[in-house]
Amino acid sequence: MSASTHLADSCGPGDVYTAMCPCRDMLDLLANKWSALAIGALEDGPQRFGELRRQLQGISPKVLSASLKRLEDHDLVTRTVYAEVPPRVEYALTDLGHSAAVPLAALRDWVEDNVTTH
Amino acid sequence: MSASTHLADSCGPGDVYTAMCPCRDMLDLLANKWSALAIGALEDGPQRFGELRRQLQGISPKVLSASLKRLEDHDLVTRTVYAEVPPRVEYALTDLGHSAAVPLAALRDWVEDNVTTH
DNA sequence: CGTGATAGTACCCTACAGAAACCAGGTGCC
DNA sequence: GGCACCTGGTTTCTGTAGGGTACTATCACG
DSSP states (O other), X not given: OOOOSGGGGGGTTOOTTSTTOHHHHHHHHHSBHHHHHHHHHHTTSOEEHHHHHHHSTTOOHHHHHHHHHHHHHTTSEEEEEEOOSSOEEXXXXXXXXXXXXXXXXXXXXXXXXXXXXX | OOOOOOOSSOOTTOOTTSXXXXXXXXXXXXXXXXXXXXHHHHTTSOEEHXXXXXXXXXXXXXXXXXXXXXXXXXXXXXEEEEOXXXXXXXXXXXXXXXXXXXXXXXXXXXHHHHSOOO
């Protein structure tokens, strides 16, 4: 179903409540457990695959690599490969990623503040 | 790092990066496309099932009812049945739900502001 | 010559998201 | 009477996202 006709501006200024708006995709990407955690982890600076894997406790390598690929596709993170041995790959936030990190941090903070460990 | 001890069933101050922390569940719930949209829709006041279904374009009744049930289980929304004909069921935010709506609104706003419609 | 580290991929399986059909049960319409 | 229509879901079926574990390539080190 290509919406690539002049239907493109059908959701005007961007409305996440409109099904065919491209911002739905972005919401689906960001409103996701692993994306929110990964972007938060990268706020501290670039991280390697293994570092992220350890930090995002419970994520499997397959899911981490898929999540990062999706974030890369949406220009939220960059992937830099260093031709070294052992191999080194660094993931870093783009400017867009850094700006997205702000509302995501607010969401994580709300969760940590409002879930009582009682 | 400060990873002195990983508590078995409690993560102390609440850390979404800890796999077994109960706040992981809450993050998983809120960091979700439909939850973010549903909570946003309910900010305007209580809504009926059919109203939400129309507002959250593209959601299926099964997924909507499951999402609302999950939000209800976490005390973010209330479900009120009126014994009328035709049947009427109203969903409304709790106080906790209203406070969660704030960071979620920020996230939706970021998405709408940063996804170019072309 | 075997072990370890890194950054993934391959394989398999389960659970859930999503689409479409269906249900209860009361009302208005003819 | 009989039938379509309203609401708020549930049931059924299927595709895909997620997850566990094993395995790869490359080189350094002992």
